[in-house]
Amino acid sequence: xxxxxxxxxxxxxxxxxxxxxxxxxxxxxxxxxxxxxxxxxxxxxxxxxxxxxxxxxxxxxxxxxxxxxxxxxxxxxxxxxxxxxxxxxxxxxxxxxxxxxxxxxxxxxxxxxxxxxxxxxxxxxxxxxxxxxxxxxxxxxxxxxxxxxxxxxxxxxxxxxxxxxxxxxxxxxxxxxxxxxxxxxxxxxxxxxxxxxxxxxxxxxxxxxxx
Numbered sequence: 001x002x003x004x005x006x007x008x009x010x011x012x013x014x015x016x017x018x019x020x021x022x023x024x025x026x027x028x029x030x031x032x033x034x035x036x037x038x039x040x041x042x043x044x045x046x047x048x049x050x051x052x053x054x055x056x057x058x059x060x061x062x063x064x065x066x067x068x069x070x071x072x073x074x075x076x077x078x079x080x081x082x083x084x085x086x087x088x089x090x091x092x093x094x095x096x097x098x099x100x101x102x103x104x105x106x107x108x109x110x111x112x113x114x115x116x117x118x119x120x121x122x123x124x125x126x127x128x129x130x131x132x133x134x135x136x137x138x139x140x141x142x143x144x145x146x147x148x149x150x151x152x153x154x155x156x157x158x159x160x161x162x163x164x165x166x167x168x169x170x171x172x173x174x175x176x177x178x179x180x181x182x183x184x185x186x187x188x189x190x191x192x193x194x195x196x197x198x199x200x201x202x203x204x205x206x207x208x209x210x211x
Contacts, residue, residue, distance in 0.1 A: 001198040002172040003143055004030065004063070004097060004123045004164035012165070012172070013202070015063055015097070018048035023057045028204060030060035030097050032085055035067045035078045046084060053088050059202045061089040062097030063123060069101045079106075086114060095119040095201050097143075104131055108138050119201050124166050129155045136160055141201070146170045150182050158193040 002012035013028045021031050031052040033045060053061055064085040066078050089096040095118050100107055104127070111120060121141040125132065129152045132142060136157070143162035144153055163175050180190040198204070 001162075001195060002165050003060075003121070003162045003198065003202070004145075004166055005172075006167045007165065013059060018045055018052045021048075021052045021055075021058075023055060027057060028202075029055075029058045030062050031058050032062035032064040032097065033081055034063055035065050035073055035081070035099060036070050038073055038077050038081055049085070050088065053092050053094065058094065059204055060095045060097050060121075061085050061092070062121075063099045064096065065099030065101075066103035066106055067099060067101040068103050082110070086110070086116060089118045090116055093118060094203065095121055098122050099124070104135065107140075108134060111138050111140065121162060121201075123164060125152070128152060132156060141197070144175075144179065146175065153179060153182055158190075159197060162194060162197060 002009065004015055005012045006015055008014060010027060013030050015030050017033065017037070018031055021029060023029060031049060033049060052058055062085065064082055066075070066082055067073065068075060086096060096116070098107065098120055100122050119141055121143050122135060123143045124145045125142040126148050128149055132152050132155060135142065141160050141162060142156055143164045145164050145166045146168040163172065163179060165172050165175065176187050176191055180187040183190065
């Protein structure tokens, strides 16, 4: 399973925005307001998001998140919309997919304060093993794309790990083979472990039949 992609693929969780959410039969989606696009966000966007998240083919909220590097996006506004999407994740019992840049301290602080029942997944994680360990201690999951710190990937418990293609061109099969090689595992064992994580975290069974 590719848990986060911007490509329109079957067998993956397709990340999209509320205004671009047009579900097709048999596909899964995550829908959210990315922190980079908040200058365009409005009450209408939140209303659209609330409607989209309630759809059975939507299996996650996001990507949402916090980014201290992107210029032109007010950080206080990011915090406001991040918390709005946390509430939707909790309301609809769907995991939260998070974009995080130089904001891990705030994400950990908010997680401690909110005590969310739903899983939080940092997507496209490229941080060091020490940062990963902090996030894991707080109960978060980490998803790896095409680029990452190899030592970090080796350090992640299999039951807290996901893989994704995001906007990259490398196929999910190649990502699995590469990750399995780095971890000195068979691709089959890695696939089985991540499949178990997907089954445990994402509400996929009923959504595949919704059009």
